[in-house]
Amino acid sequence: MTTFSLYFFLAVIVSAVHILFEYKNIQNQIHTDLRSISLSTTDSLASSMWGLDSIQLENVIDGLLTLQFITGVEIHGDIKSLNISRGNINTNTSLQYQHPITYIHGADVRPLGFITLYSEQAIVFDRMKVNVVFIVMNAFIKTFFLSIIMLYIGSRIICRPLGELLHSVHRLDLDSLKSIEQSKIMSSGQESDKANELTELICAYNKTLDQLLVRTQQRDDAKEQLESKNRCLEKLVDEKTLALQDKLDELNTMNENLKALASTDYLTELFNRRAFFDRADDELSRLRRERKKACILIVDIDHFKAVNDQYGHPAGDALLVAVSKILKHNIRQHDLVARYGGEEFAILLVDIEMDEAILLAERMRENIAKQKVIFKGDVIKATASFGLAMMFPESKDIDSVLSNADKLLYKAKASGRNLLKY
Known part of the structure; x- marks a missing residue:
């Protein structure tokens, strides 16, 4: 009983240590997950903060809070309006990860x-x-089988008076066993009512044989149970692996969506300023390699503030959406239109000469002037001014081309608006 108590105490200690290591391992896993998520979303957050897009920033944070293991998100930026705390913020917990945001x-x-x-x-x-649960079950099963073994040993101790006889039986070879069995058969019919050393020895032998058969059956049963548990564990591992793969696929899809959101203007569904600069930089590099030309067109809606003041900002948003659709409809498939900021749009026309670019810009200007936006019963008409600048392989950088287009835009506005200057 003392041995059993000692083993039970050791099993409890080992199980507790195992559980503690499991706890530490899961803590490390969650910390690794937090680090991976923060690294994968830094670019989206940086583009949102750089573009002062608080709506996009909120969307990214909401996406993070949908993950089961994230309970709080806190963003500190140089701009106070972009300092955001969402969820359960517990600064005393060790389960947190902080990562810098750079653009x-x-x-x-x-x-x-x-x-x-x-x-x-x-x-x-x-x-x-x-x-x-599995750790506790494992400890329980080990303790249970130890109890069976100790009970068996106890039964052997109780039967100590038969020890010498059993010892003699174990020392016999097969021939001796056969002779004992033959003696039992020969003597059973003659002195069946009398107990002697030979009959006691045969009974002890038969009892030992029965115990051996029972132990063999117990061993087979235990083996079958162990194999069944192994199959269950393998099935559980497969299920967990599939679940993890599903989570990884879901995370990859979410990352793709976040990348798309980070490069898209929320209102007009056009590319945003950052996406335009990325594409324009790539295009300038291509022009230098292939010695081709391109154009950058800056479009500004005339008297947009007056529309907001007279009809309200929702009407201004409706006008922005209508103009963006006209611009997107009139460009070629390989061109790019983006919302540059406020009521301004930037268009990248690739592999094009100035004459063709002028025709495209004039068609856009005329279509905008013809457009009628109906908002809550009011008919809103607007015009736009255009500044068109050529981009050559010798151009210094995108900023210089944009500066030229911007100067031409303001020249169009100064000349009466609803004009194209190039």
Whole structure:
């Protein structure tokens, strides 16, 4: 009984240590997950903060909070309006990860702030449930089989008076066993009512044989149970692997969606300023390699502030959407139109001469002037001014081409608006 108590105490200690290691391992896993998520979303957050797009920033944070192991998100930036805290923010927990947010523009790396992701101990305990059950079951099974073995040994101790006889039986070879069996048969009919050393020895032998058969059956049963548990464990591992793969696929899809959202203007569904600069930089590099030309067109809606003041900002948004559709409809398939900021749009016309670019721009200007936007019964008409600048392989950079287009735009506005200057 003392041996059993000692083993039970050791089993409890080993199980507790195993559970503690499992707890530490899951904590490390959650910390790794927080680090991976923060690294994968830094670019989306940087583009949103750089573009002062608080709506896009909120969308990214909402996406992070949908992950089961993230309970809080905190963003600190240089701009106060972009400081956001969502979810359960527990600064005392060790389950948190902080990562700097930087925006890379060309060769410049600009720090914008940092993001902190939080988790909770409840997430750790939730993940530990299944593993703790298996650890406890394993300890229970070991203790149970030890009890069976100790009971068997106890029975042997109780039967100590038969020890010498059993010892003699174990020392016999097969021939001796056969002779004992033959003696039993020969003597059973003559002195069946009398107990002697030979009959006691035969009974002890038969009892030992029966015990051996029972133990063999127990061993086979235990083996079958172990194989069944192994099959269950293998099935559980397969299910967990499939579930993990599903989570990874879901995370990859979410990352793709976040990338698309980070390059798209929320209102007009056009590319945003950052996406335009990325594409324009690539296009300038291509022009230098292939010695071709391109054009950049800056479009500004005339008297847009007056529309907002007279009809309200929702009407202004409707006008922006209508103009964006006209611009998108009139460009070629390989061109790019983006919302440059406010009521301004930037269009990249690739592999084009100035004459063709002028025709495209004039068609856009005329279509905008013909457009009628009906908003809550009011008919809103607007015009737009255009500035068109050529981009050559010798152009210094995109900013210089945009500066030329912008100067031409303001020249069009100064000349009476609803004009194209090039």
